[in-house]
Amino acid sequence: MTDPERDFELVAGRIDGLAEEMVELQRDLVAQPAVGPDNDGPGEAAKAAVYQAWVERLGLEILHVDAPDDRVEGGLRPNILAFLPGREERRVWILAHLDIVPPGQPKLWSRDPYTLFRDGNKLFGRGTEDNHHGLVSAYFAAKAVLQAGIVPSLSLGLIAVSDEETGSAYGLEYVLKQRGDLFRAEDLILVPDAGRPDATMIEVAEKSMLWVRFTVKGKQVHASRPETGRNTLAGAAHMIVALEELEKIYSAEDPLFQPPRSTFPPTRKEANVPNINTIPGEDVFYLDCRVLPQYDIEEVLATIRRIAAGVAAKRGLELEVEVVQMAQAAPATPVDASVVQALQRGVARVYQRQAEPAGIGGGTVAAFFRRAGLPAAVWQAAPKTAHMPDEYCFLTDLVADAKVMAHLMLFG
Secondary structure, three states: OOOHHHHHHHHHHHHHOOHHHHHHHHHHHHOOOOEOHHHOOOOOHHHHHHHHHHHHHOOOEEEEOOEEOOOOOOOEEOOEEEEEOOOEEEEEEEEEEOOEOOOOOHHHOOOOOOOOEEEOOEEEOOOHHHHHHHHHHHHHHHHHHHHOOOOOOEEEEEEEEOOHHHOOOOOHHHHHHHHHHHOOOOOEEEEOOOOOOOOOEEEEEEOEEEEEEEEEEOEOEEOOOHHHOEOHHHHHHHHHHHHHHHHHHOOOEOOOEOOOEOEOOEEEEOOOOOOOOEEOOEEEEEEEEEEOOOOOHHHHHHHHHHHHHHHHHHOOOEEEEEEEEEEOOOOOOOOOOHHHHHHHHHHHHHHOOOOEEEEEOOOOOHHHHHHOOOOEEEOOOOOOOOOOOOOEEEHHHHHHHHHHHHHHHHHO
């Protein structure tokens, strides 16, 4: 008869002993610049080959659900699924992504972003947190279970996808279209791709996202005769102030989210005239809207158009409003879903802390699972260095997160 408590202690001890191998896998992954073609990179094939070679050492069954993409060498964006059988058909799915964002300006990095650098407990390199952290912890949770000779209560499915950083059309979205039959609502689906440094946040909901581009057109003239022109910079400024009304119109609050309200900040402003003594004839600015799920994002867009058009008409300006990105929030994972409760038990056991469900303003691939009727949770111990120069993760977090993942497999 199985004893999950004894099994967990055995597996946790194995994971402790695998810490140095975690560093080696991070080193191998960091060395592969898996930037997607939308960011002028080569794609994920080289990193996928490295990752698959490690998975093959475990003897797991591997399934490829690769997406055609003629922009990359070989014409495919890799999506790798690996399976470890348990006593139940019900699975723990752990999904992480292979692709990374570009390093950005080299001068902002202390060292080569594609060479792992270890400083005590910190592992530096592009992708170490986003999202090698998830790949590595999940891999070594599986390895420790196998080394211990234990058949886990739940089966395990490891998923390494492409294209997470640029929309997931060639990643999870493609996998669900092609092999949605593999997933069931009773499975425990974990996406280790966001969280708090102390591991106490389980993300279960996301706000709707709307990015809007405003092009304001007027008449460019000499700045000494402003009355002869139509000043688009002044017009854009008035629009930005008028659009603050959105916070009053969509004023509901939901304590699940931080911040608990919808937000509509103006962000990017494109350059207009290069000199001081010219009234600009065209200005472009952007709004980044993160909207609580109860609001219809199409209605929000209509309100934005109405407010901006009113300002343009009053000031004799032409206006174009374009959607850069728009996504209605996916249905939230219930706060009492099995995956949430299982994570709470695992975090309490490993970290000795209480993890709570929460909503975020950003977007994750968990939304694709949720839209398919599959409750998914996003969780990890995250130092929040993703996309930054000198990105890093903590080795102790890799170890502890692997133990939480093993806890899911053993206890469900």
